Amino acid sequence: MLLLDVHTYQLVEPGPIESWPEYATVSHCRECQDVSIDDLHDLDMLDLQSASQTAGLPWIIQACSEARAFGVDLLWVDTLCMDRSPRTEHSAAINSMFQIFQGAQICLVHLDDIDTPKSSLEDLGQQIQQSSWAKRVWMLQELIASEDAQFYDAHWNPIGTKISLLPILSQQLGIDQAVLEDSKCLFDFSVARRMSWASRLLAILEEDSAYSLLGIFGVQLTIMYGEGGKSAFVRLQEEILKGTDDLTLFAWKSADEQEYRGIFAHSPSEFNHFGVHSHRIPLKTRGRIQKSPAGILICEAFVLRSAQPDIALCVLGQPDSENESLIFGIPLLKWNNRYVRTSPSLLLNLDKLPKRRPERICITRDMPCDLAAEPDFEGVSENQIMQLFGRSELLQSRDAQWVEICQNIFLAHEKPQVPYVASDIEVYTHSLREYWAQNGQRDIGKFLKSQETQGNKIHVNKQKETALNQTVLTRMIDKLVELLLPTEGGLQDGKCFQQAMEEVQGEAFNTQAHPSPDGGAT
Incomplete structure (x- = not known):
């Protein structure tokens, strides 16, 4: 300087x-x-x-x-x-x-x-x-x-x-x-109120709509001119979320005609309704907010449900100087086991909180305009995704998220070019998938032969063998995640990876060997 x-x-x-x-x-x-x-x-x-x-x-x-x-x-x-x-x-x-x-x-x-x-x-x-x-x-x-x-x-x-x-x-x-x-x-001012101060301002370089607000929110970002204004502004909001429980960050209103959106705003202009004469204090949440590859997980969200698949995410405010409290409802729609924001131009003012227990919901961070363009999570169980939610570090960096989703789920795709992996659990899970891609068919054959030797002959065609291969892999990953979770990514009791592999594979095959109530293999 x-x-x-x-x-x-x-x-x-x-x-x-x-x-x-x-x-x-x-x-x-x-x-x-x-x-x-x-x-x-x-x-x-x-x-x-x-x-x-x-x-x-x-x-x-x-x-x-x-x-x-x-x-x-x-x-x-x-x-x-x-x-x-x-x-x-x-x-x-x-x-x-x-x-x-x-x-x-x-x-x-x-x-x-x-x-x-x-x-x-x-x-x-x-x-x-x-x-x-x-x-x-x-x-x-x-x-x-x-x-x-x-x-x-x-x-x-x-x-x-x-x-x-x-x-x-x-x-x-x-x-x-x-x-x-x-x-x-x-x-002392809510996130949305601070955003509103910039809602009418103009930037020559579109990324500056985000970069110019770093000091206003006390955060830092890697500066990447060329990434686009929306990308920079979403990164800014993710960084803000690391240090606040103020959910006015999500209380934006869109002026465009897009029917579905993620949880984050695209520019400061979408906070224009939080002007000087509006609510100024933060709206707090009781539960944790986690960032994961699938979206933003709110652990204790108050939800109003209707007969339709739509819900409203209710955000609790605190009494202001006039002893009033403000509660916003954000309309959401269930999509691919998560939620997207529907009617993003609508922000509901609610009189009071719903009288029901809070629940955990996941909302996409951003999404394509076409709701039908769902991401491909084929072969990944909902339990595995929730395991990733549960063990993921609070508000990981984008690089860590990218590694987690690519290394653990999309093994068939080209490996991401990143300088590190988020933690040991990604290394072990990725290694397990690599091992199974090379040796799974051989090990399935050994398993079927051992069952036949024990008098438990299992007749499988090519299609059933592929399904069996995927089922065993799924259970192996579930077991490996369960094994690693208590130590936050490290193996217990000094186990080496090979020992862990033998243990999870053994348990997965033992589960397969027990017949289901309908007489087939589970």
């Missing part, structure tokens, strides 16, 4: 952010990419008339002048001070943006499309609301994080401070005044 020396106009490396000397920041809409490091290197040798011939330099010179007036020697300007190569440093800079603005002595807010400020505070507020700066998605965390800010018009004339403009900034930008006064109360 770099800072601009306001006296020499040179970029310097001040070290870790925590040890930076006093500095100023600039919040703006101006594009300064025309200013190169070479331009800055020669700037102290130029007179102002020569500098004016280089696009962007007069703006930099004036920003440095204003910073000097506040008694600071260093200035942070995003387009100059963020090292975009290597990629890891650029990612670290974006993840540190809130911290950078929070630590600044002063933030200089330049409104380059307000040429002549209005005299009345109300009219000035409307000018600020209509400015390009106020529509910019990065504005939100820059304004909230900055303890002190000075606003300027297009000609760098001061038009007010953050404190003096506080009421109109809150009113015109739709941000609660309390959080503008003190960013430390940021987490």
